Amino acid sequence: MGRKALFGEKQKSGPGRKARKQSDPVFPGLSIANDFKSGNIPTLKRKRKKNSKNKANKMVKSLSQPKQLKPEFESDVESDNASDETVRIGSPQSDIEESNIRRKVSKDKTTEKMKKAKKFKLSLVPVPEEESSEEDAEVETRNLSAVLEGESDSDVAMHETDSENGNNDMSFNQQDDEGEDEDRDENDVTSNEDSSDDEKSSDDELPIERASRKLQRKQKQIAKLANEELMETNVTNGPELVLPDDEEIKNELGASDLTLVKQRISDIIYILSDFSKRKDPNKSRTDYINVLTKDLCSYYNYNEYLMERLIELFHVSELKEFLEASEVERPVTIRTNTLKTRRRDLAQALINRGVNLDPIGKWSRVGLIIYDSQVPIGATPEYLAGHYILQGTASLLPVMALCPQENERILDMCAAPGAKTSHIAAIMKNTGILFANDINTDRCKAIVGNLHRMGVVNSVVCSHDGRKFTSVLTGFDRVLLDAPCSGTGIISKDPAVKSNKEEKDIKHFSHLQKQLILAAIDCVDANSKTGGYIVYSTCSVLIEENEWVIDYALKKRNVKLVPTGIDFGKEGFIKYREHRFHPSLNLTRRFYPHSHNTDGFFVAKLKKFSNIIPKSSSADGKRFVIALIREM
Numbered sequence: 001m002g003r004k005a006l007f008g009e010k011q012k013s014g015p016g017r018k019a020r021k022q023s024d025p026v027f028p029g030l031s032i033a034n035d036f037k038s039g040n041i042p043t044l045k046r047k048r049k050k051n052s053k054n055k056a057n058k059m060v061k062s063l064s065q066p067k068q069l070k071p072e073f074e075s076d077v078e079s080d081n082a083s084d085e086t087v088r089i090g091s092p093q094s095d096i097e098e099s100n101i102r103r104k105v106s107k108d109k110t111t112e113k114m115k116k117a118k119k120f121k122l123s124l125v126p127v128p129e130e131e132s133s134e135e136d137a138e139v140e141t142r143n144l145s146a147v148l149e150g151e152s153d154s155d156v157a158m159h160e161t162d163s164e165n166g167n168n169d170m171s172f173n174q175q176d177d178e179g180e181d182e183d184r185d186e187n188d189v190t191s192n193e194d195s196s197d198d199e200k201s202s203d204d205e206l207p208i209e210r211a212s213r214k215l216q217r218k219q220k221q222i223a224k225l226a227n228e229e230l231m232e233t234n235v236t237n238g239p240e241l242v243l244p245d246d247e248e249i250k251n252e253l254g255a256s257d258l259t260l261v262k263q264r265i266s267d268i269i270y271i272l273s274d275f276s277k278r279k280d281p282n283k284s285r286t287d288y289i290n291v292l293t294k295d296l297c298s299y300y301n302y303n304e305y306l307m308e309r310l311i312e313l314f315h316v317s318e319l320k321e322f323l324e325a326s327e328v329e330r331p332v333t334i335r336t337n338t339l340k341t342r343r344r345d346l347a348q349a350l351i352n353r354g355v356n357l358d359p360i361g362k363w364s365r366v367g368l369i370i371y372d373s374q375v376p377i378g379a380t381p382e383y384l385a386g387h388y389i390l391q392g393t394a395s396l397l398p399v400m401a402l403c404p405q406e407n408e409r410i411l412d413m414c415a416a417p418g419a420k421t422s423h424i425a426a427i428m429k430n431t432g433i434l435f436a437n438d439i440n441t442d443r444c445k446a447i448v449g450n451l452h453r454m455g456v457v458n459s460v461v462c463s464h465d466g467r468k469f470t471s472v473l474t475g476f477d478r479v480l481l482d483a484p485c486s487g488t489g490i491i492s493k494d495p496a497v498k499s500n501k502e503e504k505d506i507k508h509f510s511h512l513q514k515q516l517i518l519a520a521i522d523c524v525d526a527n528s529k530t531g532g533y534i535v536y537s538t539c540s541v542l543i544e545e546n547e548w549v550i551d552y553a554l555k556k557r558n559v560k561l562v563p564t565g566i567d568f569g570k571e572g573f574i575k576y577r578e579h580r581f582h583p584s585l586n587l588t589r590r591f592y593p594h595s596h597n598t599d600g601f602f603v604a605k606l607k608k609f610s611n612i613i614p615k616s617s618s619a620d621g622k623r624f625v626i627a628l629i630r631e632m
């Protein structure tokens, strides 16, 4: 697994880096050849002598065989020196001139490219000091950015050959660079790149030592450049920022260009991250937060209420990461249905169909991440045969926390469309009895369809209001409450959440969740021999739908929080603004798109230790119901 299947041959886009034909040799001068002919190179060591000899031989041979420039080379010279027609280079002098032209063109272009690279790669590019470093730096920049983007060597090679096909300038530069690299390797005498260092180092220095020294020098340059850039950014930020008033913000919002807004977001975040030092003395934190809220709303299309909740939830710099990650879709993941197949076999079958995949991670034995696929992943024969289900990574976590056992009686209180139900059934190995309930009868059809396809035979699908499920059945070993929620953790899937979830919606969900969790607890038998557990989960990141609900349940019922068994994710909050939650809320887990590359998710696991409903809570319960009625 993890190996990419080769389905169809890759189109050859040109010779590889190593195999590429070198451009015609370029001679900085004839002195070496003449020296060699006269035997006047006394200080060279044996290997260098050999290299020089080879090179001189090549030079002599080349001089005796006049060559024509290659078309791509010609076009480059032509473009930069329009008056120069294609030239036959037949004399040493013209070779030298040719070499100079080539070097000039190459240097100009390399410098230009370096400037571009510097602009986009920011701190990753070394400052060019001399021609050869520029060329090395460029190659390194390409490689480094390839590494950062997760490309393999072959990918880098592919880019190079692509550029060869598509862009003569690129091709010319690369060939020229490589040619010069080889010259340096072949003959250090003519290289001025390391001359000063070479003087310092001993003649016996190993190539690897020389390379290492060169690398260190580049790293220093990178650090220096990064620092300079940081300083530059800092200088333009902070004190120079003038906060606009409401009228100005309104006018800006009318404009289609959000560049100004984006810049101000960065500036304000910069100031807020060290407020006492960077603030304008005449402005308060609230002033900055107000403008930031408006700017973020207009830039990312959120309503103000939701943005305010998120600003309260995250540190400003983390908030931006969350917002950015919520704009990007999560990777496609599937869960192997172990009732029908094994992950290894499924992976192989899908690889054979042209799917590029990997296991999700060590923590799951059934999940697979799909990088790309030549077939629609929701319509393969394996899918139709129920060998897998499309399921987000985070949605595996509540079932793992529930930890179903064979032969138990389990309730999935809000089950549609049944992804988690079928996961539970698979872990139970189709034993015991599993109730899949959902208030929405239409959505219950989806549960039935999924359970059929997946070969689940231990389930009863029913449609009741979960809040009243105690009047239907109780005495379960475990209950999963994957509660209806605002969906603030899955904004990348449903961007409408950003604008359509208002305060009243969050309040509505929070109340519904509190009612559902009490019902879920009441459905569980505290004396279950194997269980007595309730798992609560949402795909929301808001405290009102998560920690508040659990804290409420802890007060109302004889339950305690226990570890979820998931060894990643962030701890739930135990304090939030003026609120203080039960300290055990640190046992709950939060998952975020920007930190875990999963949907935003919350998971809590409760153990019921008594079936008695605390008396005080019944009075509270009445008050709660009255409050609810008033709000409706």
Ligand SMILES: C[S@@+](CC[C@H](N)C(=O)[O-])C[C@H]1O[C@@H](n2cnc3c(N)ncnc32)[C@H](O)[C@@H]1O
Binding pocket: 395, 413, 414, 415, 416, 417, 418, 419, 420, 421, 437, 438, 439, 440, 443, 464, 465, 466, 467, 482, 483, 484, 485
């Ligand atoms: C987050 S979805 C459940 C997803 C499901 N667990 C899965 O993994 O496929 C929440 C579900 O709760 C259902 N729901 C909403 N209110 C309910 C209630 N009072 N009782 C039972 N189900 C309810 C909705 O119809 C919706 O299907």
